[in-house]
Amino acid sequence: MEHKTLVKVQVPVGALQLGMYVCELDRPWSESPFLFQGFPLLTEDDLSAVRLHCNYVFIDQARSVQVTPVGHQSIEPGSRARVAIRHHDLPPSPLAPDAKYRDRSQALPTNTTPVAHEVEHAGTLHGEGKLLVTRVFNELLAGRELPVKDCRQFVHEAVLSIFRNENALIWYTRLKSMDEYTALHSLSVSILAAGFARHLGHSEKEMEMIGLAGLLHDVGKMKIDSAILNKPSSLTPEEFAIIKQHAKLGYDYLISQQAPELASLAAYMHHERLDGKGYPRGLRAKDIPYEARLIAIVDCYDAVTSHRVYDGARSTNEAFKVLMDNREQHFDAELVEQFIQWIGVYPVGSLVELENGEIGVVVATNPKARLRPEVIVMRDADKKASKPRYLDLAKHDPKQPLKSVRRSHPDGSFDIDLLQFEDSRLMREIYGQGAGEKKSKGGIFGFLRDR
Secondary structure, three states, X not given: OOOOOOOEEEEEHXXXXXXXXXXXXXXXXXXXXXXXXXXXOOOHHHHHHHHHHOOEEEEEHHHXXXXXXXXXXXXXXXXXXXXXXXXXXXXXXXXXXXXXXXXOOOXXXXXXXXXXXXXXXXXXXXXXXXXXXXXXXXXXXXXXXXXXXXXXXXXXXXXXXXXXHHHHHHHHHOOOOHHHHHHHHHXXXXXXXXXXXXXXXXXXXXXXXXXXXXXXXXXHHHHOOHHHHOOOOXXXXXXXXXXXXXXXXXXXXXXXXXXXXXXXXXXXXXXXXXXXXXXXXXXXXXXXXHHHHHHHXXXXXXXXXXXXXXXXXXXXXXXXXXXXXXXXXXXXXXXXXXXXXXXOOOOOOOEEEXXXXXXXXXXXXXXXXXXXXXXXXXXXXXXXXXXXXXXXXXXOOOOOOOOOEEEEEOOXXXXXXXXXXXXXXXXXXXXXXXXOOOOOOOHHHHHHOOO
């Protein structure tokens, strides 16, 4: 009888899918209601039970099974089920007052272009976005008019790039500099919020409105003393009270500039929390609009995975844990689970350690095998620099040991600085050649051209 080797991977419960085999919990089995110490997820009820009682579990990839969903809402093949937002609990949305848009079950198509073909355009767009956010901040400080038209145009181009291949722009959200945190954070929240909105089934125009809200959500920080904003040590209660003013300051500025209502409300409410312990007004769940809930999740995720003056970047899994630990109290639980489903256990640009100890950078996700992304291996098993090579973990050679990801690591680990890939010329120079391939314009993504 064939013996399957245990291939155990830690997975946040929001990223669980039917067919996965749960081999270990985040707590003793005796503290759970489950009868068996190891079981496959065969039904939606199985998924719901694990998500209710755990924050993360361990999956045995070798024992996963194919499951055809039955007995729940009808979904077109290949589409994602929409998150079941509790419409009656939410205040009217300026984006869609009747909230019917949130009932659609099929997200708009994306990834119609190979990532290698989109990455250079995405890099140019990301660079333009940084300049635009800096300009927005400078205009606010100078008391001048907000360039709303230019902001709308940027977000429009970003949404088009997301449709062509969302992996490309998401890659650039991982290129983070502590010195440019506020500008890069606003840009990343815009891109991630628009991509998440697509996953949730929003139309192109709705994606643009949510992306614009993300772009402008932190403008009020420019009115805060930079010495407090960039203080590396803990804030005093008085200093934190000043920081909290940025939400109202941003709202007042956007209202004065006749910015779209959605962007103004997102700036005002993205720090409100469902349990009423947020700011500036301490609103409870029923009074926090859907869009502010969405931006709050993306804002937290990008902040936790970024290098900030008072905190180092943490891994994707640690960011997921923060979101999962605070679901229901701070964040909308259903949106948190959908966000984790969308961004994936190993997002593009994340550093991962393989089972053999090698270190790689994720360059593409695999929707059909989320635990087996495509990576560029950059460190050998001894964590020493090695010649970069492309590896698709979803393609298994039966003659070779099964390759999988052991864990993820924070940005900057093992002296791998993703900012070195910001210059596409350097990307081409270092990574433009794959095995047996001619030099391409795809840089690190030259490995993926036409894949």
